[in-house]
Amino acid sequence: MEKGLFIVFEGLDGSGKSTQIDQLIRYMEAQGHQVWPTAEPTGLPTGKLLRQVLGGGGNTDPAYLAGLFLADRVAHNTDPEQGIGQILEQGVSVISDRYYYSSFAYQGMDTDLEWVMNMNLRSPAIRRPDLCIFLDVDYRTCKERIDGRKGKLEIFEKNAETLARIRDKFFEVFHLLKGQENIRIVSADRPMEEVTREIFGLVNEMIAQ
Ligand code: TYD
Numbered sequence: 538m539e540k541g542l543f544i545v546f547e548g549l550d551g552s553g554k555s556t557q558i559d560q561l562i563r564y565m566e567a568q569g570h571q572v573w574p575t576a577e578p579t580g581l582p583t584g585k586l587l588r589q590v591l592g593g594g595g596n597t598d599p600a601y602l603a604g605l606f607l608a609d610r611v612a613h614n615t616d617p618e619q620g621i622g623q624i625l626e627q628g629v630s631v632i633s634d635r636y637y638y639s640s641f642a643y644q645g646m647d648t649d650l651e652w653v654m655n656m657n658l659r660s661p662a663i664r665r666p667d668l669c670i671f672l673d674v675d676y677r678t679c680k681e682r683i684d685g686r687k688g689k690l691e692i693f694e695k696n697a698e699t700l701a702r703i704r705d706k707f708f709e710v711f712h713l714l715k716g717q718e719n720i721r722i723v724s725a726d727r728p729m730e731e732v733t734r735e736i737f738g739l740v741n742e743m744i745a746q
Contacts, residue, residue, distance in 0.1 A: 541571070541630035542743055543621065543664060547638045548672035549704060550694050551679035551686075553725055553732075554634050557672060560733045561632060561740060568744075573624045576634035581616060583609035591691040599647035603656075606640045611662045621664060638669060638720075642706040643693060650706075654713070668743050669718060670736060671707060672725040676700035 544561075546554045562572045578584035578591070587605050590597060613633075614621045621631050637657040645653045657663055680697040683690065693699060711720050721739050725732045 539628055541573075541625045541628055542668070542740075543625060543631050543633075543666045544740065544743075545633045545636040545638070545666040545669045546672065547635060547642075547669055547707065548725070549674065549676060549679040549700050550691075551682035552672040552674040553682075553729070554672055556729065557670075557725075557732060557736055558632055558634055561736055564737055565630060565740065570744075571627075571629040573629050573631050574634075575613070575619075575621070575631060577606070577609060577613060577636060577639065579609055579613045579619075581609065581612045581619070583612050591693075592689065593692050597692055599644050603640060603644040603648055603653050606644065607656055607660070610637060610640075610657065611660065614662050614664055625664075633666075636666060636669070637663065638671075638707065638710060641710040642703050645710065646702055646706040650710070654710075665718065667719060668739065669720045670739060671711070671720060671722045672732070673704075673722050674725045676704055678726065 546558055548554050558574060562574055565572050578587035583605065587602075587609055589595065590602065590605065612620075617623065621633070624631050640653055640657060641650065658665075676697055679700055683694045693703065711722070714720060723732060723735050723739075
């Protein structure tokens with residue numbers, strides 16, 4: 538059986554990842570592919586701990602966060618029932634809302650970037666995605682969307698300057714990974730249908746390979 542594709546979506550909080558992921562799932566399923574949507578932080582015990590930490594109030598040390606996200610990512614890859622490896626082997630494609638690029642940008646801006654990159658990229662348990670799609674949306678638009686949602690803000694959602702710094706860090710990391718990873722930046726300050734069409738095109742290229 539052919540292995541599934543492993544696709545990751547990245548972007549700032551409020552960049553519209555979930556909407557685009559929903560569209561892509563429908564599109565791929567209509568073409569006869571089986572798709573498994575997933576996300577980080579995961580719904581596994583490590584991910585639940587992360588949600589608590591991201592809620593604020595406790596230890597938000599960036600190295601501690603980087604370690605927790607690493608553990609959650611290893612669990613995400615290796616879980617015997619819902620692990621990415623297991624799912625791909627069954628011929629099902631995996632679409633993840635965030636992956637290690639988020640650790641590089643969010644934790645890399647506050648602690649040692651090289652350390653964060655090395656421990657993720659050198660881990661034998663952490664798979665490299667076939668494609669990473671970065672939805673690039675103006676940080677001010679993201680902030681407006683975050684503020685329009687109900688509920689308490691997580692630690693990285695609190696101010697627009699933080700979002701701008703995270704975007705800069707994503708671009709620094711993409712530059713460092715040039716030639717090693719399949720990262721595609723999609724400008725998403727456009728009508729939703731145009732963005733969706735571009736994403737379908739990128740995924741079709743992968744399927745055709
Ligand atoms: P997410 O639920 O995707 O937030 P949103 O739906 O608002 O985009 O992600 C939760 C938060 O966790 C988000 O602020 C980014 C952060 N994060 C990291 O700091 N490092 C990581 O490795 C990951 C995967 C997420």
